[in-house]
Amino acid sequence: MNLNDVRDLLWLATACYGASFVLGMVKTRHSFSPFFRESPFVLILAGFFLQTRALYFRGLEVHGCPLGNGMERAQFIIWSLIVAFLLLRLVWRINLLGTFCAGASLLLGALSLGLRKWDAPYWTATGYVRLFKDPWIELHASIAIFSYGLFCLLAVVSLMYLSQRQALLSRKPGFLGPYLPPIQELEVAAIRLLAVGVAFLTLSMVVGTMHWTRHPEFVSGSKLTVTTALWVGYLFLLGMRLSNRLYGSRFAKWSIGLFALALLSLSIVSSKSKKQAFYNPSLAPLALVVR
Amino acid sequence: MSKQPDSSLFLLGTSHQVANLNERESIALPNSSIDSFYNGLNALPGLQECLVLNTCNRTEIYGSADATFQFESLLQYFANFRELGLEFLAEKTYQRTGAEVVRHVFEVASGIDSQMVGETEILGQLKKAYDEACERGATGKALNRLFQKSFQAAKWARTNTGISKGQVNLGNVLCELARRIFGQVDQCRLLVVGAGEVAESALEAFKSRGSEAITVTGRTFDWCPLSRRKPDELAQKFDGFTLAYSKFHESLHLFDVVLASTASSQALLTQYQVVQAMKKRPSKPLFLIDASVPRNVEEGAAGVDNVYLYNMDDVSAIANENLQSRLAEVEKCRHALSKRALRLWEQIRAQPSLPS
Numbered sequence: 001m002n003l004n005d006v007r008d009l010l011w012l013a014t015a016c017y018g019a020s021f022v023l024g025m026v027k028t029r030h031s032f033s034p035f036f037r038e039s040p041f042v043l044i045l046a047g048f049f050l051q052t053r054a055l056y057f058r059g060l061e062v063h064g065c066p067l068g069n070g071m072e073r074a075q076f077i078i079w080s081l082i083v084a085f086l087l088l089r090l091v092w093r094i095n096l097l098g099t100f101c102a103g104a105s106l107l108l109g110a111l112s113l114g115l116r117k118w119d120a121p122y123w124t125a126t127g128y129v130r131l132f133k134d135p136w137i138e139l140h141a142s143i144a145i146f147s148y149g150l151f152c153l154l155a156v157v158s159l160m161y162l163s164q165r166q167a168l169l170s171r172k173p174g175f176l177g178p179y180l181p182p183i184q185e186l187e188v189a190a191i192r193l194l195a196v197g198v199a200f201l202t203l204s205m206v207v208g209t210m211h212w213t214r215h216p217e218f219v220s221g222s223k224l225t226v227t228t229a230l231w232v233g234y235l236f237l238l239g240m241r242l243s244n245r246l247y248g249s250r251f252a253k254w255s256i257g258l259f260a261l262a263l264l265s266l267s268i269v270s271s272k273s274k275k276q277a278f279y280n281p282s283l284a285p286l287a288l289v290v291r
Numbered sequence: 292m293s294k295q296p297d298s299s300l301f302l303l304g305t306s307h308q309v310a311n312l313n314e315r316e317s318i319a320l321p322n323s324s325i326d327s328f329y330n331g332l333n334a335l336p337g338l339q340e341c342l343v344l345n346t347c348n349r350t351e352i353y354g355s356a357d358a359t360f361q362f363e364s365l366l367q368y369f370a371n372f373r374e375l376g377l378e379f380l381a382e383k384t385y386q387r388t389g390a391e392v393v394r395h396v397f398e399v400a401s402g403i404d405s406q407m408v409g410e411t412e413i414l415g416q417l418k419k420a421y422d423e424a425c426e427r428g429a430t431g432k433a434l435n436r437l438f439q440k441s442f443q444a445a446k447w448a449r450t451n452t453g454i455s456k457g458q459v460n461l462g463n464v465l466c467e468l469a470r471r472i473f474g475q476v477d478q479c480r481l482l483v484v485g486a487g488e489v490a491e492s493a494l495e496a497f498k499s500r501g502s503e504a505i506t507v508t509g510r511t512f513d514w515c516p517l518s519r520r521k522p523d524e525l526a527q528k529f530d531g532f533t534l535a536y537s538k539f540h541e542s543l544h545l546f547d548v549v550l551a552s553t554a555s556s557q558a559l560l561t562q563y564q565v566v567q568a569m570k571k572r573p574s575k576p577l578f579l580i581d582a583s584v585p586r587n588v589e590e591g592a593a594g595v596d597n598v599y600l601y602n603m604d605d606v607s608a609i610a611n612e613n614l615q616s617r618l619a620e621v622e623k624c625r626h627a628l629s630k631r632a633l634r635l636w637e638q639i640r641a642q643p644s645l646p647s
Contacts, residue, residue, distance in 0.1 A: 033451065168471060169593075171605040172612070178457060178467070182474035183576065247574035248597050 006061070007113065009054035010075060014109035016047030017078075017102045024099025028179040044098055047105070048082045055079060062123045065138050067145060071119035073266055074112035078105045080149020081156070084193075088153070094189060095181045100156045137211045137218070143204035144227075148262060150197035151234070154190055155259035158252035161186040165249055187248070190255060191241055198234050205231055226265045233258055300433060300639070302387040302395060303365055304344075304351030307406045310383040318373060318383065320345045328372060329427055335364050340431040342424040342438070346416045348406055349399070353392065355433040362386065393437060393639075394632035400441040401448035402455065403624050409454040409617045414445050433639060440635050444628055452627070453620040457613025461489060461603075462496030464610050465580060469497075469548050472576050472599060477501030479578075482546040484539065485509050485553035486525045489582035489603065493550050494529045505531030506546070508539045510553060540564050544571035550580040551587035562591035569595055580606070 002008045020043035027040060055075060058066040066072040085101045088094070112118055122128065160180055167177025180186075205227070212219045237254055240246035246254060305318050320328055325343060332341045332352070337360025344351040352365065370380045387395050396417075398404040405413050421438045424430045430438070449455045458464045466476050473479050481497050483490045486509055494505060507529075509522035526533045534542060543549065543564065551559055560579070565588075569577060574597070581588040581602040593600035 029453070164471065168468070168599050171601055172609070177471065180471070182471050184472065185474045187574075244574045248576075250596075 003053075004057065006054045006058045007119070009050050009057070010109065010113055013047040013050035013054065014106060014113060016043045016050065017105040017109060020044045020047065020102035021099055021106050024096065024102060027099075028096070028176060040102065041098055044082065044085075044102055047102075048079070048086070051075065051079050051082070065142050067141055068122050069118060069120050070115070070266070071112040073145065074108050074118070076145045077148045077152055077263075078108055080146045081105060081152040082149075083146070084149050084153045088189075088193075092189065094157075094160075094185070096160065096176070096179055097157070097181075100160055101153065104152065104156050134211060134215075136207055140204050140207040140211060143200055143207065147197050147200035147204060150193055150200060151255075151259045151262060154193040154197060155256045157186055157190045157193060158255040161190065161252045162249060162256075165252075187251070190252065194234065194238050194241065194255065198231075198238050201231055201234060230258075230262055230265055233261070299357075300353075300355055300389055300392040300437065301360075301362060301365075302351060302353050302392045303362075303369065303384055304349060305384045306349035306351075306404070308404070309385055314383050315348070315350070317375060318380070319347075319350045320373070324372075325423075329424075329429055331368055331372060332365075333429065335368060336360065338365075340434045341429050342420060342434055344399075344417060344420040346413070351399075353396065353434060353437070355431065390633055390636040393440075393636045394629055396437060396441045397444040397448075397628040397632050398625065400445035401624060401628060402445070403448070403621050403628075407459055408614065408621060409449075409456075409459070411449070411455060414442070418442065436639065437635070440631075444631055447631075448624050448628060452624040454617050454624050456620075457609075457616055459610050459614045459617065460492070460496070461606055461610060462492035462494075464606050464613075465493050465548075465550070465601075466496045466500055468599075468601065468606075468609075469578055472578050473547055477503065479547045480504040480545065481506065481548045481550070482534070482539075482543075483507045483522075483525070483531075484536075484549065484551045484559060484587070485583070486522050487552035487554075487582065490550055490552040491525065493580070493582075494525065494531070497548075498529050503530075505529055506534050507531050508534040508536050510536050510555065540568075543568035546577075547575070548578045548580070550582060552582040553587055555583065555587055556585055558587060558589045560588045560592065562589045562595065565589075565592040565595050565598060569597060573597070582606075 001012065003012075020040040023043065024040040027037075032039070055066055055072075058072060062068055065076075067076055081101055082105065085098060089098070161183055163176060164180040164183050164186065167174040167180065168183070170177075181189075208219075208227070212224070237246070237251075237258060241251055305315060307315070310318065320343065322345075325345065328343060329341070332338060332343075332354075337356045337358070338354055339357060340355040342353040344353070352369070354365070366377065366380060366384075369375075370377045373380075395404070400414055400417050402409045402411060402413055417438070421430070424434070458467045469476050469479055476497060477500055479497070479502060481494075481502055481504065483494060483506070486507070490507075494507075497505065505526070507522040507526040523533045525531070540560075543560075549560075553559065565577070565579070576597045576599060579588050579592060579598060579600045581600065584603070586602060588600060588602075590600075592598055
């Protein structure tokens with residue numbers, strides 16, 4: 001295990017999230033001694049620290065925000081998810097949210113690291129042109145990915161909502177039901193996360209639009225279409241919820257479904273601008289993606 | 292019984308473990324006689340400290356004594372005070388000394404010796420008994436230490452074992468379900484239809500959690516003003532409001548929790564009525580509890596979005612399952628408390644000022 005190697009660090013971070021998830025689940029049924037009571041949270045913090053270090057090293061390698069391949073984007077989303085969770089935790093404690101976030105991080109982290117082709121070393125190719133020459137577009141991409149982290153947290157909260165609802169409808173105590181937060185609290189949290197996520201995505205769109213109007217050659221049509229569609233989708237979801245036309249389990253399912261689409265869109269939308277393709281055509285199959 | 296070498300601490304008591312309800316009633320001390328009972332206890336030769344715990348389920352006398360104390364004198368005094376036969380009292384009580392007393396009081400305080408395992412009411416009763424004994428100047432170094440440590444042990448047991456996890460009382464189970472739906476129970480608007488015992492238990496549980504918006508309605512408003520249990524009496528008892536039964540269906544959307552507990556032979560709440568109510572509160576959940584046999588709420592109402600319908604079988608099953616999981620924790624808790632008790636007893640014995 002090399003603590004200066006990006007992938008080793010990320011595997012270690014994923015292991016921390018996994019251990020946090022397992023301990024969090026065990027904690028619901030078994031009592032821990034006071035010394036170990038906060039261990040799931042401490043493991044999340046440890047995972048977050050290791051992940052931050054890994055992304056920092058990767059950023060040094062690629063000379064910018066590491067969002068150049070599938071693994072980097074997945075890791076950045078996990079990192080944003082944990083940031084959103086830590087910020088939310090400061091103002092609002094939601095039972096088991098950390099455990100569910102750790103579970104989602106474990107799943108997405110292991111998937112992104114397990115599939116080696118997701119981590120293609122695009123920066124080692126000859127004639128590599130750094131992804132974000134313009135700091136504004138780098139800001140646009142990082143805000144967009146942070147909003148994905150918020151939408152990921154929204155999907156996690158929605159999953160918790162559906163779990164609690166299912167436990168209540170089954171009319172049995174169940175394994176998790178008594179320990180999950182109340183469904184009304186989860187729905188309020190989901191609305192707030194959606195509103196904040198939409199605000200960040202809108203900000204990202206504004207910054208991106210400013211760049212696009214000046215340099216339209218840097219933005220592909222498919223990227224423009226999919227990101228706009230996604231933004232409209234989340235805006236529509238927020239509008240429907242605030243007008244009470246979509247609520248409860250259907251709102252939760254929509255939140256999860258839309259995030260799944262957002263994840264899928266990452267592999268569809270190529271950030272590789274027309275200019276970059278011109279500079280380095282050999283990188284085309286790697287489908288560099290900003291969001 | 293003569294004093295054992297480690298009998299500086301002693302206990303004489305009865306509980307559901309050794310006596311049935313009638314026997315416990317005959318042994319229990321009337322509240323009005325506690326003062327005179329303490330006076331008699333203090334007069335027993337050799338007795339230095341004492342504490343009386345007198346609840347509906349147990350009567351126990353804890354004490355600390357010197358070498359001249361004779362346990363038979365306590366038994367005789369108790370039998371005389373309650374006008375009971377000595378043999379009956381000896382058979383229906385348990386006697387403990389030394390480390391066994393420490394272990395027993397730890398188990399009582401933590402609720403694992405209670406009829407309803409893990410209940411927390413006993414800790415409050417024990418604290419009250421201790422406060423009363425302190426006010427009377429009946430406790431000293433040994434009992435002070437014993438009871439203060441027992442309160443700590445109870446807290447430890449509740450935090451570190453699962454003996455108090457999950458509700459086992461029907462009213463509390465309903466409150467817990469309401470908490471899982473709405474969060475804060477005190478903010479829930481509760482409507483009770485009927486005035487059965489389950490309704491009363493639920494009202495008590497909601498009231499004890501700070502619920503203020505309690506409304507009661509029932510068919511007896513309109514049908515039988517001479518009914519034995521009238522909804523308005525129930526509302527008055529819990530500082531609630533009354534609602535005319537004829538207005539109940541049209542006001543359904545105003546309530547978060549609706550408990551039906553009547554003897555009606557037909558459904559009082561149909562699926563259609565629930566659907567209509569939910570149209571007026573689409574995004575807010577509705578918790579329906581059908582505590583009646585035959586059922587008062589149509590089963591189809593459970594299929595309405597954002598509606599959670601429970602009947603008494605469901606609630607009882609949850610209570611039983613919670614109880615089973617508590618029972619599974621008892622041995623683990625008892626073992627841990629036993630070790631703590633032994634440690635405390637060794638500390639007590641090591642103190643030169645205390646008789647060993």
